[in-house]
Amino acid sequence: xxxxxxxxxxxxxxxxxxxxxxxxxxxxxxxxxxxxxxxxxxxxxxxxxxxxxxxxxxxxxxxxxxxxxxxxxxxxxxxxxxxxxxxxxxxxxxxxxxxxxxxxxxxxxxxxxxxxxxxxxxxxxxxxxxxxxxxxxxxxxxxxxxxxxxxxxxxxxxxxxxxxxxxxxx
Numbered sequence: 001x002x003x004x005x006x007x008x009x010x011x012x013x014x015x016x017x018x019x020x021x022x023x024x025x026x027x028x029x030x031x032x033x034x035x036x037x038x039x040x041x042x043x044x045x046x047x048x049x050x051x052x053x054x055x056x057x058x059x060x061x062x063x064x065x066x067x068x069x070x071x072x073x074x075x076x077x078x079x080x081x082x083x084x085x086x087x088x089x090x091x092x093x094x095x096x097x098x099x100x101x102x103x104x105x106x107x108x109x110x111x112x113x114x115x116x117x118x119x120x121x122x123x124x125x126x127x128x129x130x131x132x133x134x135x136x137x138x139x140x141x142x143x144x145x146x147x148x149x150x151x152x153x154x155x156x157x158x159x160x161x162x163x164x165x166x167x168x169x170x
Contacts, residue, residue, distance in 0.1 A: 040154050040161070043137045047152035047163045050121070050139050054113070054148060055167050061102035062170070070101055071112060072120030106169040107143040114141055146170075 060067035068074065100112045113119050140151045146169050153162040 039137065043152055043154045043161075044163065046137070047139060047150065047165075050141075050150055050152070051165045051167065053121075054109075054150070058167060058169060067102070071109070072118075073100055104169075105143075106146050106148050109169060110141055110143040110148055113148075 057071045060070060100109055104112075113121055137154055138152070142149045142151075144166065147166040148169060150165045150167070151162065152164075155161045
């Protein structure tokens with residue numbers, strides 16, 4: 001009589017489980033490293049985009065001609081007669097958040113950028129209007145004299161992971 005054993009021994013099964021466990025442990029550590037690096041790189045990219053956006057909007061004022069739009073606000077045509085039907089009268093020059101232009105101060109620009117109802121940044125980055133880090137990876141925008149200060153941190157408790165830039169408003 002021929003005996004045909006078609007199965008795995010207990011030792012073979014234990015070896016396979018040990019190999020799968022080792023691969024899983026290495027994979028989890030590698031995955032955590034990849035996600036951590038991706039979060040840091042995304043934070044750096046968001047910070048760089050914010051600095052470029054604000055800097056390029058302010059650079060429009062130095063071109064010698066009035067920009068047709070500034071930080072998401074379309075310039076009103078004076079010869080058209082003022083009211084464009086957007087709710088503002090366009091002529092008061094008051095503290096309306098949509099009245100930012102090339103003559104606005106750093107504080108006025110920061111107020112405009114951090115007000116949720118008017119900010120052109122609402123779809124670009126979740127930012128903090130208090131000047132403090134709202135959470136990891138957020139951008140804090142504040143006015144410091146005649147400059148706009150942009151601070152981004154992946155981890156607010158670790159100063160090595162903090163990016164800071166100042167853009168002078170002329």
